[in-house]
Amino acid sequence: MLGIQTFAKLLLVSISSVKRRYLARYANAAFFMALFCLAIGSTGQSYAAWYEAKGQAVIVNGNKEKARRDATEEALKQALLFAGASINSVQQLTNGLLEREDITISSSGEVDHLELTDEIWHSDYVTVSVRADIFPAAKQCTAVEYDKNIATSYFMVENRNHLVEGKIPNFSEAVTRKLATEMSAQAQNLNLAYIAPHTTRWGVNGLEENVRALSRQSNAQFVLIGSISDVSVERQRPSSFAFWKEEKATRYFSLSIKVFDGINSGLLLQQDYVTEAAWPFDRFTDVDEFSSTFWRTEYGKAIKKQMQQLTADINETIACQPMTGRVLNVAGSHISVSLGRDNGIKNGDELFVYQTSEIIDRHGKAYLQYHIYPGAFVVENAYGNTARLIHKDSGIVANIQESDFVIKR
Incomplete structure (x- = not known):
């Protein structure tokens, strides 16, 4: 069994190899250096890594503050993308960084710690370096x-x-x-x-x-x-x-x-x-x-x-919205739907069929009401943008109509 130090070294070698391939693609945008924490815990734990990234932005009309913000955002975004984290909070974190002089922020979630380590001003552009402790994003759905x-x-x-x-x-x-x-x-x-x-x-x-x-x-x-x-x-x-x-x-x-x-x-x-x-x-x-x-x-x-x-x-x-399509045709015990291989549907997948109707309350406000057909439907044949389904248990498709809806969760 590998010791912790040997395992850490192998990890760093692997990361460096991936990093070199990534840098070859994004050399003009930023460069990265990842170092794993020295303390590695038990198996199954999510590990954080320190990432350093540089971003550059052109100074337009003498607006140095905007150039600084753009360069910081670019560096942070590239670090997050490289680490596999989401970028939905990049703007919020960037604004937080630029609010005060010590340029240090801590936050919960994927970015545990973030620092602006350096900024270099040139005649017409600025280079900003950030250092972030990032946890890769977990699959949400x-x-x-x-x-x-x-x-x-x-x-x-x-x-x-x-x-x-x-x-x-x-x-x-x-x-x-x-x-x-x-x-x-x-x-x-x-x-x-x-x-x-x-x-x-x-x-x-x-x-x-x-x-x-x-x-x-x-x-x-x-x-x-x-x-x-x-x-x-x-x-x-x-x-x-x-x-x-x-x-x-x-x-x-x-x-x-x-x-x-x-x-x-x-x-x-x-x-x-x-x-x-x-x-x-x-x-x-x-x-x-x-x-x-x-x-x-x-x-x-x-x-x-x-x-x-x-x-x-x-x-x-x-990202987490369930995939939804329409019933195109009902023929005997089979139904055809508007989802197929182009949507990631494959043979054997289970889908659910439902109808909608509009109801109006006593104040005149309209609501959608959902009627779910009992049981699941299995994809028998998946095509480019359509698929043919059959009921998983009974094979009965009574009361299903064209323009009903099908959903993949």
């Missing part, structure tokens, strides 16, 4: 393993006059597609599977019905709607005493989103994402909002960062 499909349409731009400068009429499409790209890269089980090729003004009237309609049309369980309220540009002309200087331009970005369960139109997440960054183009430049040139600007990077945060927020919100 079985549903986290299932693919979550989301449908949306191009985000509505509320004031299209904001798109005149730069001539970016397709800005909403570009941002929506950038979100799809970031979601695919960042979240393993999260897919922006369907984007309706038009913008939609989601008013209050008929909202729930429209959400359910988009969910049915796309065969996606979740629906994301978004509205961009600000893409304006603010220009600061140099004073008459510094006429040789170029004017500075700042462009804003403000996005409001809602995420619904498309099956019952329940609101799961409502959030605003606001940022600003330098706009490097003059008043007369035509900008291609789909181009790499645009997305490599500080403004493009700032929006991309908001898309990454939006992805993390959605993932955190719906």
